[in-house]
Amino acid sequence: MISEYKFLDVCEVCDSRELDFVLFDLKAFKENSYIxxxxxxxRCRDCGELLISNGVIEILDEIKPINxxxxxxxxxxxxxxxxxxxxxxxxxxxxxxxSWNLIKEDGREFLEKIGLRSIGDWQQIANT
Numbered sequence: 012m013i014s015e016y017k018f019l020d021v022c023e024v025c026d027s028r029e030l031d032f033v034l035f036d037l038k039a040f041k042e043n044s045y046i047x048x049x050x051x052x053x054r055c056r057d058c059g060e061l062l063i064s065n066g067v068i069e070i071l072d073e074i075k076p077i078n079x080x081x082x083x084x085x086x087x088x089x090x091x092x093x094x095x096x097x098x099x100x101x102x103x104x105x106x107x108x109x110s111w112n113l114i115k116e117d118g119r120e121f122l123e124k125i126g127l128r129s130i131g132d133w134q135q136i137a138n139t
Contacts, residue, residue: 022055022062023110029056030108036126037071045076046125050084053108054129061124062108066093071122 021028030053037047050071052063070089076082093101115122 020053020106020108022058022060023108023113024060025055025058027055027057030054030062031056031132032130033061034128034130035061035124038123038125039076039121040123041121043076045079046081047071047074048081048083048126049086051089052111054127061111061127063111063114064106064108065104068109068114071119 020030022030033052033054034049035052037050039045039047050063051067052061054061066089070085070092073088074082074085093105096104111124
């Protein structure tokens with residue numbers, strides 16, 4: 012049974028589990044230009060890829076700025092959306108990570124990464 016278990020929190024590009032928890036910023040320039048700050052994600056220490064979860068992707072797609080150049084990532088909206096899921100769905104949604112390069116090509120070409128702040132080793136943070 013253990014040999015069939017696949018870790019979900021791995022890099023989609025290189026399958027590494029060496030991930031750092033990061034906050035990053037995006038510049039959106041589709042209609043009006045604005046910046047989305049403090050988006051939670053992960054960065055692979057082996058290949059450097061930025062990775063984000065399903066829940067974060069959904070929230071990014073729903074953001075509609077109102078007369079503002081800088082928009083903070085809506086953490087409360089994100090948490091309430093995630094907490095509504097059943098335990099297994101929540102774990103899959105938040106630990107199955109997607110490569111930013113692939114996400115960007117999937118109809119989000121107007122979002123450009125402009126900043127990245129490392130919070131630390133994901134395994135250490137998750138185990139505390």
